Amino acid sequence: MSADSRTSLTLADAAPALDAAKSAFERIAYPGRVDLVTRELVRITSGRLSHCRLCRNLRLQAAIDRGFDEALVEHLEDGELTDRHSVAVRLARLVLTDPASLTVDDGATLREHFSDEQLAELLLDLIRYRPGSRLTVASGSDLATDERVVM
16 A cells, blocks of 8 residues: 555545444444443442552543442442342453353343343443453553542
8 A cells, every 4th residue: 555545535534434433333332221320330340350540430420410429339349239230240240250150040130130232231341341441550551549530
């Protein structure tokens, strides 16, 4: 490929295609079948398990607007969450620490609270979160201290 052919397309020319690709990705990656509060708890759990300060301290404004409360984070360890949230957090812990330990009973419990589509969304979230958490820590670009970041 010559230098000319690489530079003949400008960002302005590519913008509609990039926007369409972004929209398609968001429809697949963020179908919205799981409420944002549950997804936020799963994301924070993933960050804790990855020892990623940014991941465990980042709060999404959209989740806060839909009822996420910092008190929920305090209950990640003591089990004082709703059954639905507890099941989602348990899924995150098992998938990220010992996926082979997921049992048929775990599957049945998960299906009491989540549809197959919702479970797929949660698993996709976990698959997406884990490498980002690890990369943030490994690259040294993590937060220096535990400070809340709202985005």
